[in-house]
Amino acid sequence: MGHQDGTALGWKGKEGLPSGGPSTHEINLADLSKGWSKQGGQVKVVKPPLPSPDKRWKIIDAKMRKMGYQPHALIETLHAVQESFGYLDEVALRWVAKSLRVPPSKVYGVSTFYNFFTLKPQGAHTCVVCLGTACYVKSASKILEAIEVFTKIKPGETTPDRQLSLLTVRCIGACGIAPAVVYDGNVSGRVTPEQATEKLKGYFSHAS
Amino acid sequence: MLLEELKGIAEKEKAGRKQICVRCCMSAGCMSSQSAEIKQVLEKAVADRQLGDRVEVRRVGCMGLCGQGPLVSIEPEGLLYERVTPENAATIVETLAGGTTSAQRGDLTQPFFARQVAVVSRNGGRIDPERIEDYIEAGGYGALHHVLHELQPADVVVAITQSGLRGRGGGGYPTGLKWATVAKSKGERKYVICNGDEGDPGAFMDRSVLESDPHSVIEGMAIAGYAVGANMGYLYVRAEYPLAISRLQIAIRQARQRGLLGDALFESTFNFNVEIRIGAGAFVCGEETALMASIEGRRGQPRPRPPFPAESGLWGFPTLINNVETFANIVPIIIRGAEWYAGLGTEKSKGTKVFALTGKIKNNGLIEVPMGITIREIVEDLGGGAPDGAKIKAVQTGGPSGGCIPAHLFDTPVDYDSLMKVGSIMGSGGMVVMDDTTNMVDVARFYMQFCMEESCGKCIPCRAGTVQMYQLLNKILERQATIKDLEQLEELCDLVRNTSLCGLGQTAPNPVTSTLRYFRNEYLALLQPETGGYGVDAKQPADAKVAL
Ligand SMILES: Cc1cc2nc3c(=O)[nH]c(=O)nc-3n(C[C@H](O)[C@H](O)[C@H](O)COP(=O)(O)O)c2cc1C
């Protein structure tokens, strides 16, 4: 998960990112119009090149092509980016903006509106604690508390060694087996605070 | 596809069935406790024991009793096994060859199952949701054929109207009326949208239907498309439901391959296609105008209505938007008739409703019950009461838009109007049971925090009001508040309810007002005594008459 290729990272100066990649390019409004050129009254679309030879961009491009590079493909495309890279970085957002001819401000607006999208790279593992009603009634907050104490991070953060990202969600539909926690995409039901910290210990055991 | 072909598929399926069927639940709840491995163990045990010629192992959707999962059942024997493990699964197969098993036996005749009326959940726990042939064998796509060849679009609308079906997404708007409006609206194109956003935290009815019987929703949408004159449908499903999304993808692919989605369905002139759109974690996207904004690739912010989606919806075209469960009711209504459906339930709330019964209750899971059943029957008979003898204090229905119903009102029948009368709503079907360890002020704060975080920020009363109400609730819980703060809270409730743009803000105060109505003493007990707190004992129930 995450970028294998540090150079694809557009975020400079954000926590835990490899330094030394190409500098973040500033927002250049002239950039915006580059995708467009008027030819005899007809708008001709020039497709921006893939940001890097990384194969994952091709998958994302295919998704956009399937939806005809229409602006309404934005959310689906961002899903594809996040699925491929684990998060949305500036390079991706700009490229998607150009490909779909949506202003970067809108792309940024959409990616920050929806809780599911993350602009920060995630840790090697993720732990998502459900805080929906059924889990709340069954003391999910105690699980979260125990995890916070154990990992010393808050929801939305990643441990300094990048092993674990802690997240919360409002119901994953596993209310029948509440309280529920999702470890790396796998749902666990009837979780106790002890079980949760025990499980997380495993993620840190090989990290020195 | 022709009717003969459809029948052919069903017959071939029937002929291929073995004498005994071991059903293994593969819905998200049971999957999280290793039901995929259990199925493999069962299959291997059947092969090892050479029972393959009379026993088959089948992946099925939700059986309902999720709290006791993973579940395995054996048909036609009617045996149920609960909390099966990969270790003891093989011994269940042994019983078919005269052996014994250590697996925990469940009871399919207990009220939890016996009192249910399966309309929406008719195929749950019976068919393999990843095989269209299973659905066809259960009569699937027969209703679509019937509609396309025997009925005019207007007849379909009449049937749905006569059934008395009301929207299951929470509002309870008469479905037939909505269909009639869209059918009448003029537009070069029209759309059908299935709302599978299921935002209520603590509810999973729609997830279960999508995972257990995806084709019944697709067929319902196609029938709706024919009735209103739409050729394109969108299924909006929240990203938190990956299994539901993948089952839908499989279902759509199989339906296209079989010619049950696409052009000229059943050799008629009707074309219909559906696509999935995946939500991205925003509660407000369950609101219909926000949902359409999201499908259009924008931030999911609601807009004022009118115009209603029925006149101007997706990309400005007339759009029919219904909930998952609403669509899942369509096929049974067409097949068994509007009269039959109208015979279920109460005078103004017809049919059945699926509820997600969770919280401090013995039987956690999904139930489908006729409208008009009382909360007491649900909690005590189907739910089996509180585990380990605790005292049940209240039931919350309607999620963040609903309210808490106290134990002394448990004889309230479950229908749209009665629930409204006691200060809650039917909602989409979440039913969270709370016992006397739950503090009701904390419950109110829980929901307010939810609404505060999920407010989209477009209108000020909701954006700022929820923050203020949350802070007041915090202050009360920290024992820093006075009676003045409580008065201000009540004023704010009134203000936010009456001035917010969409349902989120308009209903956000409900959890506060309903807990204030029935559990006011819990609030009063937390107030500063010297400045007007009454030093009331929180355990004394508020006088019901005064509260009402
Ligand atoms: C804040 C808010 C959230 C909603 N969430 C949902 C939801 O998750 N699922 C749903 O079907 N309807 C939801 N609704 C109701 C929809 O706006 C709409 O009324 C419904 O999908 C119509 O379908 P129905 O007539 O079949 O109930 C929500 C409404 C509001 C105001």
Ligand code: FES
């Ligand atoms: S409330 Fe946690 S899974 Fe539904």
